[in-house]
Amino acid sequence: MQSCILIRNLPGKSADVLKAIKKLPEIKSANLVFGRYDIAAFAEAPNYKALSVLTSKVNATLGIKSTESLVEATD
Numbered sequence: 001m002q003s004c005i006l007i008r009n010l011p012g013k014s015a016d017v018l019k020a021i022k023k024l025p026e027i028k029s030a031n032l033v034f035g036r037y038d039i040a041a042f043a044e045a046p047n048y049k050a051l052s053v054l055t056s057k058v059n060a061t062l063g064i065k066s067t068e069s070l071v072e073a074t075d
Contacts, residue, residue, distance in 0.1 A: 001044070001045050001046065001047060001048060001050075001051055001071065001072055001074070002042070002043070002044055002071075002072040003042070003043045003044075003045070003051055003054075003069055003070060003071050003072065004040060004041070004042055004043075004069070004070040005040075005041040005042075005043060005055065005058055005067055005068075005069050005070075006036075006037040006039075006040055006041075006067065006068045006069075006070070007021070007037060007038055007039040007040075007041060007058070007064055007066075007067050008036075008037055008038055008064070008065045008066045008067070009038045009039065009063050009064050009065055010063050010064075010065050013062075013063030013064075014032055014038050014039065016062070016063050017038070017039060017061060017062075017063045017064055018030055018031075018032060018039055020061050020062070020063075021039065021041050021058065021061060024043075024054065024057060024058070026043045026044060026045050026050070026054045027041050027042070027043050028042050028043060028044055029041070029042045030042070037068075041058070048071075051069075051071065055067070055069055
């Protein structure tokens with residue numbers, strides 16, 4: 001199951017948040033972006049429950065203000 005996690009961080013925390021997010025094994029790539037969000041992270045998990053656990057880990061990262069997860073739609 002694939003997901004895109006859009007992250008808003010606190011001012012001045014982009015580099016710290018990006019570094020922390022990239023350490024999570026489920027995160028396949030993460031980049032600073034321009035626009036409404038500060039970071040776009042792309043993740044893979046075996047199922048929805050594992051994705052939910054990952055989202056909780058991401059939300060617990062210091063410096064994160066909010067997140068929005070876009071989950072792959074399956075048949």
